[in-house]
Structures are given as structure tokens and as C-alpha cells.
Amino acid sequence: MTTPRHALDHPTEAPFYGDDVQHLLNQFEYSHLPPHLAEVSRPHSELAHAMAGTLFPGPELLVGLRKLIEAKDCLVRQAVEDAKA
Numbered sequence: 001m002t003t004p005r006h007a008l009d010h011p012t013e014a015p016f017y018g019d020d021v022q023h024l025l026n027q028f029e030y031s032h033l034p035p036h037l038a039e040v041s042r043p044h045s046e047l048a049h050a051m052a053g054t055l056f057p058g059p060e061l062l063v064g065l066r067k068l069i070e071a072k073d074c075l076v077r078q079a080v081e082d083a084k085a
Helices: 019-026 035-054 059-084
Strands: none
Touching (some): 019 035
């Protein structure tokens, strides 16, 4: 049995993301958000980029990124509500 090669095994190689992965990573952009919302969104972006750079592209990566987007969106919406209080 062979050990899978991950992107982190070859740190000098620039990561290549297919259009589907890149589209999902774009959803984690937070520079347009006010600071209090960017603070909530930033860790999700960092995790998404780390996973995309570590794991091979595949259906489970895409599902994981989509679910991370859902979680990020929920938490940012909660931060919006908290700011109203």
C-alpha cells in the first residue's frame, strides 16, 4: 500500500486548483467585509486554503469546502445579528 502524495510533500510546487475548487475558494474572500465580520470569516478562509493545498482535488474536498462555506455564512450572519444587539 502506498502513502498518498499531498501538496505539502512538495512545498516548492505552486498549488494548482481546478476551476471547481478555485470557484469555492473565491467564496472565502473577506477583504470586502467590515473588520468585525472579517474576523469571523478569516479562519474559515485559512482552513479552506490549507485543505485545498493539502488534499488532492476530489468530490469529498468539494463537499467539505461547500459545507465550510455554509458554516462560515451562518457564523457571519450571527455576527451581523450580534452587532445589532
